Amino acid sequence: MHSIIVVPPGCDGPAGQLRIAPGQSLGFGRAEHNDLVIAHPGVSRTAGTITAHHSFWILSNDSTGQTYVVENPEGAGEHVKVAPGRQDAPIPFEFARVVLPAAGDLLGFEVWAPSHSYRRPAVSAGPATAPAFALDRTKxxxxxxxxxxxxxxxxxxxxxxxxxxxxxxxxxxxxxxxxxxxxxxxxxxxxxxxxxxxxxxxxxxxxxxxxxxxxxxxxxxxxxxxxxxxxxxxxxxxxxxxxx
Incomplete structure (x- = not known):
């Protein structure tokens, strides 16, 4: 079962997507040996690695001088910074955009983790837990x-x-x-x-x-x-x- 889907730049359909199962990894960078080749002189030859887990993924930044930013397109500015050389940074977003600074350009590709799971609320006796923020959406x-x-x-x-x-x-x-x-x-x-x-x-x-x-x-x-x-x-x- 594929838990992580990587959408390369310019991908226009499922045929161009890259899918990896839990435990599998995908390398990206400028060199031709990478699973995802980003042909830009400002991208490291071996720029990084994405590794799939069941419902999330981890990102390793193999560059020596560039911080990568992983944005949550649905999170109104929510993002994770992955410093140069940082290995196995966990990324919790269901939809994410990896942004690579490259010689004055900002290059990006998307990573989807559609297998997110959520706990069903348990039915229990006793008073309900007070809400953290009591807002009435009709007001x-x-x-x-x-x-x-x-x-x-x-x-x-x-x-x-x-x-x-x-x-x-x-x-x-x-x-x-x-x-x-x-x-x-x-x-x-x-x-x-x-x-x-x-x-x-x-x-x-x-x-x-x-x-x-x-x-x-x-x-x-x-x-x-x-x-x-x-x-x-x-x-x-x-x-x-x-x-x-």
């Missing part, structure tokens, strides 16, 4: 949080956060009464609800707000409090697509 504060997270969830992990005015405009189709004051109030409420550490009282108000927004989005994306499917609650565009 307006959650719509504000989703609007703040939207750019980074849509594949721009380093983009600046929306301004308060941009959040107001984003929410107005489904919340006509939205205004700057109501968005400010909801940001403050979220900071209290999610137990963020308060800023020093001497800081400027605008700086406090920006820091609070950044902290909220960082926490929400780190713990999957807002996911891409939550953006469906935001207003669609005229053609029916969710506004980017």
């Amino acid at each position: 307006r504060y959650f719509a504000v949080l989703a609007a703040l997270c939207e750019p980074r969830l849509r594949g721009a992990p380093h983009s600046p956060l929306p301004t308060v005015d941009e959040v107001v405009e984003r929410l107005r189709p489904t919340w006509p009464a939205a205004n700057r004051s109501s968005v400010h109030w909801n940001v403050d409420y979220l900071a209290v609800k999610l137990r963020l550490r308060p800023e020093a009282e001497t800081a400027e108000a605008a700086r406090r707000l920006n820091g609070k927004k950044e902290s909220l989005v960082s926490l929400a994306l780190r713990f999957d409090l807002v996911r891409e499917e939550d953006l469906l609650a935001l207003a669609p565009t005229a053609d029916g697509a969710v506004q980017p």
Whole structure:
């Protein structure tokens, strides 16, 4: 059974994919002897190795001077850095993109680990465990949080956060009464609800707000409090697509 699928650059179908079973390895680099040849002068002859395990994979960086980055395309900026010479770094992502810096270019290929397994919740007597973050997705504060997270969830992990005015405009189709004051109030409420550490009282108000927004989005994306499917609650565009 193949547990790991490697998708080379430019691959346009299953025929071009490379599949490895648990315990098997795949070497990549510039030299022709590699299983995955990346013909670029900035890539090491023997650049690294991918080894499959049952539901995850490990990456060895055989270069002497380049750090590799493994991105989670679904993780709003989540990534793992693998330093030069590092061996057997575990990669937990179900979908991943390996990025290799190469003489001014950024080259990449994808690795899929579709055999991820999850434990079924056990049925037990007694009181339920209190949720870590009690958020109601039907409330307006959650719509504000989703609007703040939207750019980074849509594949721009380093983009600046929306301004308060941009959040107001984003929410107005489904919340006509939205205004700057109501968005400010909801940001403050979220900071209290999610137990963020308060800023020093001497800081400027605008700086406090920006820091609070950044902290909220960082926490929400780190713990999957807002996911891409939550953006469906935001207003669609005229053609029916969710506004980017």
